[in-house]
Amino acid sequence: MSTAAVLLTMGLTCALSGGWVALNVRGSAASLERWADSNAELRMHARGExxxxxxxxxxxxxxxxxxxxxxxxxxxxxxxxLEAA
Incomplete structure (x- = not known):
């Protein structure tokens, strides 16, 4: 596999997923915040707090x-x- 294909694939994946969260499409940043809060709460409950x-x-x-x-x-x-050209 060429370097250009790897860079394009990784770049498009990062640009789309990062843009999705950066623009808060369908509340993705807010849902990540809620997910982190629920995980922190579950960890505290597992410790008995x-x-x-x-x-x-x-x-x-x-x-x-x-x-x-x-x-x-x-x-x-x-x-x-640039690598492909």
Missing amino acids: LGPAQRRLSARLYRLAGTVIALCGCVFVLGGL
Whole structure:
């Protein structure tokens, strides 16, 4: 498999998935926040702690991470296009 195909595949995957979260399509960043909160609560309950879980990541931080991943995916796509030419 050529390097261009690998870069294009990874770049498009990163750009689409990162863009999906960065733009909060269908509430993806909010659902990631809820998922992390429920996992933190389950971990606390497994340890025997019954208090409220501490929030570590907010939807805004997930959107920021999605933006960074989408931009890196765009760089991979450009690299793949340059490699293919």
